[in-house]
Amino acid sequence: MDRKQEARIGFDAPLAGASASREQAQAAGADSNLGSAGAGTLQVEDLINYGFLPEFVGRFPVHAKLAALTQDQMVHVMTTPRNALLKQYQALFAADGVSLQLTTGAVDAIAEQADRSKTGARGLRTIVEQALNDAMYNLTNWRSRGVTHVIVTAETITEGRPPMLYPEPVEQLTAEATGAEGADAATEDDKEEDEQTAATG
DSSP, X not given: OOTTOOOOOSXXXXXXXXXXXXXXXXXXXXXXXXXXXXXXXXXXXXXXXXXXXXXXXXXXXOOOOOOOOXXXXXXXXXXXXXXXXXXXXXXHHHHTTOEEEEOHHHHHHHXXXXXXXXXXXXXXXXXXXXXXXXXHHSHHHHHHTTOOEEEXXXXXXXXXXXXXXXXXXOOOOOHXXXXXXXXXXXXXXXXXXXXXXXXXX
């Protein structure tokens, strides 16, 4: 941040003239971003020049400069901590007896989308929720049809494709078909009993 530039906000702030160059506007926009490159240590003058009231800045006992998370750091946030985001979803799937797995490409795609949208770590949950929303809705049905593993790939995140299911879901028989099969089985049992009775007599 240029400590000598005079920039103000508020009612008395001078309006930028039409003669302001595009480079200056871009520099001001880049300087207001989280983690912008500038002086290594944040000073009180920086906050005042940015537009904060000196009385307000004086109430802060500690001043620190934040930097935006990199994609590798967002992958770490999703996977490593004890209560990491992906571990939470894996626990939700495990409650229904299904194992949730994400490929390396899927995790990288989530971090890339969050980095592109500039939402940081807080945007990771939104991306994962959108990708797994339909899967969580159908989870009970899949489990009753024999599915034990749900695998999320990069295409699930980037293209909205459904996740891979293993093993393939077994088609459920309708109640009428189940009843018909039961009746046929009972008929076969009756025939066998009649044959055994006739042979004994």
